[in-house]
Amino acid sequence: MNQDYCLAIRSLTKGASPDAGQPPWYGWEPQPLSEPTIAHRFLSICTKHADRISMEDGRGALSYRWLHCQSSRLAQHLVNHNDFEVGTHVGLCLSNSPEYVAAFFGIQLAGGVAVPIPPHQQGSRSQQQIGMTRLKLLIENGQHRTETSSRDTLLVRLNATTVPQSCQQVRPMGRLAMLLFTSGSSGDPKAVMLSHQNILSNTQSIVQVLPVAPTDRSLANMPFAHALGNSVMQTHILNGAGLIFSSDLLFPTALLNALETKQCTSLVAVPEVFDFLLRALGTDSLKSSSLRYMAVAGGRMDPDRAVQLADQISPVEFFVMYGQTEATARLACLPSRQVEQQADTIGMPIPGVEFSIRNRDGNPVNDGQVGTLFARGKNIMLGYWNDPEGSHSVLRNGWLNTGDRAAKNPVGNYTICGRENGLVKIQGYRFHPNEIDAILLKLMPDTQFATVPYADQGQTRLALFAHHPENVPIDPTELRQICYRQLARHMVPQLYQVIESWPLNSARKIDQAELSRRARQINSSRSYNRSA
Amino acid sequence: MIPQTRETLLEFVRTNTVTSNPITNQTDLIQNEIMDSLMLMELVLFVEQAWGVQLMGNDFAPNYFRTVEQLAQLVETRRLSQSA
DSSP states (O other): OOOOOOEEEEETTTTTOOOSSSSSOOOOBBBOOOOOHHHHHHHHHHHHHHSSSEEEEEEEEEEHHHHHHHHHHHHHHHHHHHTOOTTEEEEEOOOOSHHHHHHHHHHHHTEEEEEEOOOOSSSHHHHHHHHTTTEEEEEEEEETTTTSBBEEEEEEOOOOOOOOOGGGSSOOOSSEEEEEEEEEEESSSEEEEEEEEHHHHHHHHHHTTOOOOOOOEEOOOOTTTSSSHHHHHHHHHTTTOOOOSSSOSSSHHHHHHHHHHHHHHEEEEOHHHHHHHHHHHHHOOOOEEEEEEEEOOSSSHHOOOOOHHHHHHHTTTEEEEEGGGGGGEEEEEOOOOGGGHHTTOOEEEETEEEEEEEEETTTTTTTTOEEEEEETTTTTEEETTOOOOHHHEEEEETTTEEEEEEEOOTTSSSEEEESSSSEEEETTTHHHHHHHHHHHHHHHHTTTEEEEEEEEEEEEEEEEEOOOOOOOOOOOOHHHHHEEEHHHGGGOEEEEEEOSSSBOOOTSSOHHHHHHHHHHHHHHHOOTTTTT | OOHHHHHHHHHHHTTOOOOSSSSOTTOTTTTTTOOOHHHHHHHHHHHHHHHOOOOOOSSSSSHHHHHHHHHHHHHHHHHHHOOO
16 A cells, blocks of 8 residues: 555644634535535545546556545544534645645545645745635645654545545535635735535536546646646546646656656646647647647637647647636637637637626627626636625626626637736736736835736736836846745746836826837847847 | 856846755756746747747757756757757
8 A cells, every 4th residue: 555645734723813703704605405515526426436547646546446535534634623614714735646636625525615725835925825714724745744743733644445434425514615816806816715516517517518538637737726727636536537647747848748658638738838838849740649639728829829739739639718717717618620710719608608798888799899708607706705895896696707808709709809907817827917016016115116018929928117216226136036036936027127217108107008018129129139 | 158158047047036045057957946837938038039049849858957057058059050
């Protein structure tokens, strides 16, 4: 029996001030007994596919029976923990791994609320997320711990061979299944509340547009703490398919090698991954004996590159998907057979999702006209945790304001025409550039900042402009270092420019479009001049 | 050219990361978690902008990006072959 899998459950309540009670607006209700939970689905799949491979990593292949036993063991420890009761928020600070999956479903079996905390981010950011979601317990990797357990930390070895009787039935629990972090329309970080119904409906919608089958072996390269990776994990496990874990996946050659050597059947990733794959392929076609399909999501892929990739990987299918965390994960899909002709669109809403494009008065527009894209379906979030105002600003009568401008074309596909509110998406992470300015302003209150997006070879990049009203010298290199220290990695600007004065638009505000244009110009001027 | 290429790359890596450990030409960028997907992308774009080389195919492998020295060797090889 493999002894290498181990989790650590750390109590976060020591020294914490007594809970002041639930916030005035919680959104928590008991799960209706007539509706299935993630735990119901998980138990059903584990029973039906007990001998099928659920996951595989460098340590070996793990069956659904294994997953069932370990999740149940973890659940039992949670239920017996002094700091746990039904509805307790339990953090998950683990990289993509069998341990993560076992922990996630263990929390579900126990009746807790799973809160993924990205493992490789600044400690201050993790503390902020832990505090704002009132985590009581944090599950981490226990593999290299030397102590057996301590007062605050319980080690749980994942070597169970049976399922405790108490874990063979689903406990009554709340509607809330998990919290996922994202950025709101004004740039401040928010925790999206996802219910059991949200997750189950979205996974079932996805398998109606993607050819997911229990025989699938999907390369799990997108972080599970992020909406897209979370969706890939749940879609496969809750449908009896397999997840493959591998290291060094940031190198496209390693990724291609992993796809082949591990006989992967699918890959779902953000546009940046596929851009790199195209570079690695060059003009060669993809040769794979096992791949059935790939899908891009979590951002806009350049249409020409989507067409190029679809051609180079053929007969492997290529799907284009659109979604956001507030919709659990995915909202629309462009089928593989339409990519060549309709690559500038996001396709149509997936089963169970409706779209509506509205003008500023809230009225539907005609086909072909640009308006704000609204979405409705059982996958739309309950709201933002502890933020009724933010929730009401995007949720109206069951419709989610996606924040995107869109239009519907004559064949019924939707085209995204831009963002309403200046949010950008980089590496699948959505945020507002002025989050960066706000952070820097706290550190350098006498300096003015403006971060703007600019396009570089089909990708969105960021430029930080800085100005001191009294022309005190600013060191761009020092600014860059500050950004690396203070910001999430995907938010660090690539270009730093000190300017003497701000260009202003007709409303006497900083002309962001002009700054973006200057950023593109500066970036271009740095390109190697072959004629020189 | 290699010493200059090496120094330029080293400066780029040092400027675009924050670590308490010194970074040298032989520092394992992957093991020390300096190399992530964004750093990789920025390095590739920097190499292409600074020296006009096109990195393709098997260039995107860990053995070319593990250390600054290895990357400098790759840049010089591509520069010479693409200018010939």
